Amino acid sequence: MPNGTAAAATAGSARLLLLLRRHGHPQAVRSIHRLDPSDPFPGTLGTRRVDWKASCAFLSSKAAAGPDSSSDKPLSPSGDPPAADPEPDDDGKGGNHRLSAAINGVRTAAAPISNLPRPLTIADLSPAPMHGSRLRVAYQGVPGAYSEAAAGKAYPNCEAIPCDQFEVAFQAVELWIADRAVLPVENSLGGSIHRNYDLLLRHRLHIVGEVQMPVHHCLLALPGVRKEYLTRVMSHPQALAQCELTLTRLGLNVTREAFDDTAGAAEHVANNGLRDTAAIASARAAELYGLQVLADGIQDDSSNVTRFVMLAREPIIPRTDRPFKTSIVFAHDREGTSVLFKVLSAFAFRDISLTKIESRPHRHRPIRLVDDANVGTAKHFEYMFYVDFEASMADTRAQNALAEIQEFTSFLRVLGSYPMDMTPWGAPSSSASSSTNPPPPPPSSSAPPSS
Ligand SMILES: O=C(O)C(=O)C[C@]1(C(=O)O)C=C[C@@H](O)C=C1
Secondary structure (H helix, E strand, C coil), X not given: CCHHXXXXXXXXXXXXXXXXXXXXXXXXXXXXXXXXCCCCXXXXXXXXXXXXXXXXXXXXXXXXXXXXXXXXXXXXXXXXXXXXXXXXXXXXXXXXXXXXXXXXXXXXXXXXXXXXXXXXXXXXXXXCCCCCCXXXXXXXXXXXXXXXXXXXXXXXXXXXXXXXXXXXXXXXXXXXXXXXXXXXXEECCCEECHHHHHHHHHCCCXXXXXXXXXXXXXXXXXXXXXXXXXXXXXXXXXXXXXXXXXXXXXXXXXXXXXXXXXXXXXXXXXXXXXXXXXXXXXXXXXXXXXXXXXXXXCCCCCCCEEEEEEEECCCCCCCCCCCEEEEEEXXXXXXXXXXXXXXXXXXXXXXXXXXXXXXXXXXXXXEEEECCCCCEEEECCCEEEEEEECCCCCCHHHHHHHHHHHHHCCEEEEEEEEECCCCCCCCCCCCCHHHHCCXXXXXXXXXXXXX
């Protein structure tokens, strides 16, 4: 490599590192903390689902006993993990051989005496779940939920861990109970899932990938129940919204009732023998909970797609050899309305396409900003703006755009730079989402991680 190019590359890497540190890297984001005293998260891991309780019980016993589990990565008093594994890539495979010899504690007689660190190899850069070969992926819902299928698409062969709430999925990753979380952020019919945008800001996880799933809804009821008997339909609010017109078109005179997730509604109908109630859920949920499919493909649009993001404790290294997307959140506290215009121009002038822009009111939740002298100030912002753009953080166009945006915003954070799922939004959902992308086996039947 000619010297000039090498110098440019080094300067580029230094700049990238600086930007990542400033805007998203764990060592950099230390400067921005949640202040909300009414924060509901501490200590609540959710206990409503039997499966979740069982997973937790199993996982905590594993963490206490297993030599390759939490003993090598104890939580710090603050609850933060002490050191980062190299977040390897986005494919969810790999092992923890690098750490095991050093961390398991006891050196065998045959072990080499030298304490010199051995060089990293390519294998060291692969994902390193600390508790066996299967990646544990948290999702919101119960088995049969679309999120479970999304976890299976994102990480084939993963062990899917059901969580009763979105916050629980975030916490499961933060507390090393799961390695990743897969959460819905937007749907082609129902729009954004605002709760998850808020949680992305309030937690310290990084977006490391995205998956788009065709969502094919069915109307499910107990065997023998006919549509005319129905007085109620229950499901996740997004699913109810996605089927609104079709429910009316089917001539159903039913009340709509919101449930935590689609498969949970199916389970509820089955477990309580509700003969006047149907659930909107997947064909897989019908199989799992012994329900019959009264109507198939009841979403109002045949190309109903939900976009999920994959979250991890560490960001992945952005690359330029395949299409990447970057998600940021920013706010400004200055007078005037031109800031948003300036931000959008920073992308437009560099020919960077935006794929999403979302604003969320944020008036009552201060954010703590820390200056170079480590003095913190509580800042109230009217709105937070979330933007997804089609460029990698390794791309100098993206680095320059963010450097410019930083000049006229008061708060800026990179939520993640990750490979794009190239599945077109308009892909037909001709069958249940799980048929093209089989979901992982139910957590309860999965083999325990090797210790
Ligand atoms: O309830 C489920 O099955 C989910 O996975 C949640 C969810 C959502 O939150 O949007 C996911 C996909 C569908 O859009 C409907 C519901």
